[in-house]
Amino acid sequence: MAEDRDPHRIQAIHHELHSHLPPEPALRVKALESLLVEKGLLDPQTVDAWIEVFTEQIGPKRGATVVAKAWTDPAFKERLLADGTAAITELGFEGWAGGHLKVVENTPTIHNLVVCTLCSCYPISILGVPPNWYKTAAYRARAVRDPRGVLAEFGETIADEVEVRAWDSTSELRYMVLPERPAGTEGWDAAALAGLVTRNAMIGTARDLVPRQEPG
Amino acid sequence: MDGIHDLGGKQGFGPIDVGEKEERFHAAWEARLVGIVRGMTRVAPWSIDWFRYVRELIDPADYLTRPYYDQWLQTYAAMMVNSGVATVDELASGKSTAAIPDLAPPAPPSAVAAAARTTVRFDRESSAPPRFAVGDAVRTHVHAAPGHTRLPHYVRGRRGTVTASHGAHVLPDASALGEERSEPLYTVAFAARELWPEATAPRDRVYLDLWESYLEPA
Numbered sequence: 370m371a372e373d374r375d376p377h378r379i380q381a382i383h384h385e386l387h388s389h390l391p392p393e394p395a396l397r398v399k400a401l402e403s404l405l406v407e408k409g410l411l412d413p414q415t416v417d418a419w420i421e422v423f424t425e426q427i428g429p430k431r432g433a434t435v436v437a438k439a440w441t442d443p444a445f446k447e448r449l450l451a452d453g454t455a456a457i458t459e460l461g462f463e464g465w466a467g468g469h470l471k472v473v474e475n476t477p478t479i480h481n482l483v484v485c486t487l488c489s490c491y492p493i494s495i496l497g498v499p500p501n502w503y504k505t506a507a508y509r510a511r512a513v514r515d516p517r518g519v520l521a522e523f524g525e526t527i528a529d530e531v532e533v534r535a536w537d538s539t540s541e542l543r544y545m546v547l548p549e550r551p552a553g554t555e556g557w558d559a560a561a562l563a564g565l566v567t568r569n570a571m572i573g574t575a576r577d578l579v580p581r582q583e584p585g
Numbered sequence: 586m587d588g589i590h591d592l593g594g595k596q597g598f599g600p601i602d603v604g605e606k607e608e609r610f611h612a613a614w615e616a617r618l619v620g621i622v623r624g625m626t627r628v629a630p631w632s633i634d635w636f637r638y639v640r641e642l643i644d645p646a647d648y649l650t651r652p653y654y655d656q657w658l659q660t661y662a663a664m665m666v667n668s669g670v671a672t673v674d675e676l677a678s679g680k681s682t683a684a685i686p687d688l689a690p691p692a693p694p695s696a697v698a699a700a701a702r703t704t705v706r707f708d709r710e711s712s713a714p715p716r717f718a719v720g721d722a723v724r725t726h727v728h729a730a731p732g733h734t735r736l737p738h739y740v741r742g743r744r745g746t747v748t749a750s751h752g753a754h755v756l757p758d759a760s761a762l763g764e765e766r767s768e769p770l771y772t773v774a775f776a777a778r779e780l781w782p783e784a785t786a787p788r789d790r791v792y793l794d795l796w797e798s799y800l801e802p803a
Contacts, residue, residue: 372629372668374762376586376732379642382663382673387647389677390662394655395614400679401658402617404671405625407681411691416620418694422701423619424609454704461702465623468706469751486593486737488637489653494704498619502605504653507598513739513791514594514781523603532788533777537593539735540754540770540794541633541707568607 428497431462432545433566435495437559439472440550450474453545457495464494466543473536474547475576480527482520482535482573483544484512490538492545496571503572513537523574536573546573553580586732589645594739594781615654622661623700626691629668634761638733639663709767711753715797717771721747722803725773725795733761736799740791743780744803745773748792756796769797 390397405411435457439446449456453470457463470492473481485491486509491499502508511519516535517527527533536544548570554562557580569575610616640660643651651659665671675682692700717723727742735757753767760766775791777784 372763374635374638374667376638376642379639379663379667380644382666383643383647383659385673386659386662386666386676387644389673391677394652394658395612397655397658397662397676398614398618398621400676401662402621403679404675404681405621407679408671408685409688409691410626410628410670410685411621411624412693414694415624415692415697416617418697419620419623419701420616422697423616427701428609458704463704464702468704469708484593486739487590487735488640498609500605500607501611501653502601502603505598505601506592506595506649508601509592510595510598511601514596516789517786519601522601529786532790533786534774534789535791537737537791537793539737540751540757540796542751542770542772542794574603 423498427464427494429495429566429568429571430563431457431460431497432492432495432568432571433563434460434559435462435545436547436566436571437563439547440562441559446547449547462495466490466492466541467494469540469542470495470545471542472545472547473534475549475573477549478530479532479534480520480573480576481544481546482512482516482533483538483546484509484535485538486510486513487537487539490543492543495545496568500568520574520576523569525574525576527576546571548576548578551578551580586641586734587729587738588641589648590641591738593737618654618658622657624692624697626688628670628685628688629664630763631664631668632760632763634733634755634757635763636660636664637757638761639667641733707755708751709753709755711767711769713753713769715750715752715769715771717747717750717769717797717800717802719747719750723747723771723773723800724803725799726801729799730758732758734758734799736795737793739780740773740775740793740795743775745775745779745793747771748774751794754796756798758796758798771795771797771800773800
């Protein structure tokens with residue numbers, strides 16, 4: 370089915386929606402759901418099931434599992450860096466926005482930072498829904514122009530000799546940072562190591578992970 | 586288009602709220618909306634690029650101030666109206682006043698587990714050899730497509746180096762208009778000092794994924 374894709378028509382629709390829809394977002398969402406259900410386009414229990422997936426299953430714990438496995442299994446790390454999507458599929462973490470996953474590795478001389486300046490692209494199937502700050506105009510505007518300033522706000526001072534690489538997610542490739550394994554964690558198993566990996570470290574707004582507790 | 590969404594490098598925005606609570610959703614309606622857009626039947630030939638284009642066409646002042654998931658709602662609502670699936674009045678009232686063609690029943694909750702593990706790929710088979718190779722110096726076009734494009738303003742007319750070649754991927758500029766076409770996709774690195782007059786760190790780089798028609802040899 371071909372359809373009209375005239376930008377002027379879309380702008381007119383936006384204006385009409387803006388002036389006619391209920392003022393509160395919660396009311397707008399309620400009206401949208403009622404309408405879709407009435408039109409036979411949506412099952413409300415399916416909405417419940419998706420919410421459960423996003424609150425219980427898909428989140429940064431998956432990414433932390435991937436990172437810890439890369440730290441403890443050199444062959445997996447090699448596969449992860451070569452083809453991120455294939456490697457996360459081994460763990461059952463494939464899904465939304467995971468079709469072309471590219472993992473970029475931090476080293477003592479390289480720090481990686483992920484952003485999407487044009488919208489809010491994010492590797493949802495392994496990190497969950499993005500934090501609010503990731504989607505703000507401030508982060509999108511500044512991460513490519515002043516990455517060191519942004520990192521300083523997150524409490525990270527990056528040494529002058531370290532190369533900062535900002536990855537602007539302009540295609541369907543999705544980026545995740547592989548942080549460095551912290552010193553003092555020799556002999557830790559993957560589960561204990563995964564507990565050290567923060568969401569921000571996998572976006573690149575944190576760099577140095579600190580062993581917070583002995584493996585138990 | 587040179588829209589408000591093209592935010593890379595824009596100045597005047599304040600600090601990042603780094604103390605934000607680490608929670609998935611900040612309100613029940615946000616979670617509900619995400620569930621709705623994943624669970625609803627797609628009745629028109631929508632694509633991720635059409636979604637992005639329709640979002641970019643939100644009025645600039647509205648774009649900068651409307652909460653993120655509320656922008657999704659606004660965008661899906663506009664797509665539904667444009668496709669003839671719903672009217673503005675129906676979206677305002679939540680009551681259906683016009684029938685739509687008979688469709689299969691909506692996705693049941695039992696379908697969610699498999700759908701959550703479904704991966705969409707955007708690479709395509711292509712016999713056309715890529716024009717550029719890793720290591721090539723390239724320059725981006727000064728003028729981008731008038732409609733939707735993924736060539737941000739801040740790299741236009743700038744010189745970079747190809748660091749990876751990804752084969753052919755669906756071209757967003759065409760896909761947003763309902764036409765699927767593929768083109769070689771590359772990762773291109775730009776020196777921060779090539780992009781920003783105040784940049785001092787000599788080795789800092791910004792990496793973008795750019796399609797072949799965005800580039801020319803440098």
